[in-house]
Amino acid sequence: MTDFQPRVFSGVQPSGNLHLGNYLGAIVNFVALQESHDCIYCVVDMHAITVWQDPRELSRQIREVTAAFVASGIDPVKHIVFNQSQVSVHAELAWVFNCVARIGWMNRMTQFKDKAGKDKENASLGLLAYPSLMAADILAYKATHVPVGEDQKQHLELTRDIAQKFNNDFSESIAAHGFGDAYFPITEPLITGPATRIMSLRDGTKKMSKSDPSDYSRINLTDDADAIAQKIRKAKTDADALPSEVDGLKGRPEADNLVGIYAALAGTTKQQVLDTFGGRQFSEFKPALGELAVSRLGPIGEEMRRLMQDPGHIDAILAAGAARAEAIARPVMDGVKDVVGFIRRN
Structure with a gap:
């Protein structure tokens, strides 16, 4: 890795059952960023335990995410792939940031409200402090950029607030130790174009999710070619032919989702897909989508299964x-530690 390239940090929780939504929404971008940035990709297992995890499953899922990274094209030699809990700096820096961040900031995080639900008093302290650990993940490497989806934008804004407050609170000490005007960078969000939002194959109004009870709602990265093709065949659609213009997909969530999946897998636009398939029935479109999905995802699943056999x-x-x-x-x-005033062990 070269010194002059900007540094990207991003993490994926080892939550199990990685699916097409995870791949197109995040991992594809991770692979592309390797060409222009120094990349640090982390399996954030410490974040995972903010809600209870089965220890045996957690170990397997950490390895599964790692296998997905490598099978998808992330190079662990040119770039860095690791799991969070093996680098203790994440926890150490998170504690310092816990003392910089304000409780009011944490209480305003919409993701905490969503995950804690109505029983907020019974949520773990770790779930409340999750954004502080995320800030530590990023700033431990003084990352300049972080690829973010809609659900993480607020957390990145908090990371920027924590960095700014640390720089302000300790400005004299930062300067006295020769670190200049600021110790931490104000990390920028990395927008890689419109986010690829993949919806359920059974309900085009709901996001594709590992928690959906129906396995036919998603394409898992570990699915084999037959399973991928079958799930595409069984995907919910409506009775009308595909439109010729993108505007014609409005009000047709399942059609919009399948066209979007095709476009994302083919590296093209929805309009270009409709230029080819507009006016055709789903009975013609689905086999083409199935063939494309198998060609793109089949080798990844096969390589993941091979890697998982060698833990x-x-x-x-x-x-x-x-x-x-x-x-x-x-x-x-x-x-x-020097800036804060701790005495380091030599």
Whole structure:
């Protein structure tokens, strides 16, 4: 990796059952960013335990996300792939940020309200402090850019607030230690174009989700070619032919979703898809979409299954990535300790 490239940090929770929505919504962008940025990709297992996880499943899911990264084209040699809990700086810096961030900031986070629900008093303290740990994830590497979806924009804004407040609160100490006017960068969101929002194959008004009880609602990255083709065949549609213009997809959520999936997999636009398939019935469109999905996703699933059969190899990737991540993050944390006034062990 070169010194002059901007640095990207992003993380994925090991929540199990990675699906087409995860792939098109995030991982495809992660792969593309390797060409222009230094990339640090993290399996954020510490975030995962803000709600209870089965320990045996968590270990498997950490390896599954790692396998998905590698199978999709992320290069763990040129860039860094690791799991969060192997680099203790994340927890250390998060505590400092817990003391910088304000409770009022955390209480305003809409994702906490959504996840805690009505029983907010019974939510874990970790769930409330989740954005502080996310700020530590990013700023431990002084990342300049973070690819964000709609659900994480508020958290990135909080990261920027925490960085600014730390820089302001400790401005004299930062300058006295030779760090200039600011210790942490004000990280920028990385907008890679319109977000690819993949909806359920059974209900075009709901986001594709691993928690949906029907496996036919999603295409899992580990599905084989037959399963992918069958799920596309069984995907819910309406009775009308595909329109010739994108405006004709309005009010037709299932049609809009399938056309969007085709466009995303083909690297084209919805209008270009309709230029080819407009006026045709779904009985013609679905086989073409199924063939495309199998050609794009089949090799990824096959490679994921191969990697998952060798957990030692995955663990070696994570360990090597953690060592490289630690080498970047530890000096940053040492600087934080100096600025805050801690006495470091020599």
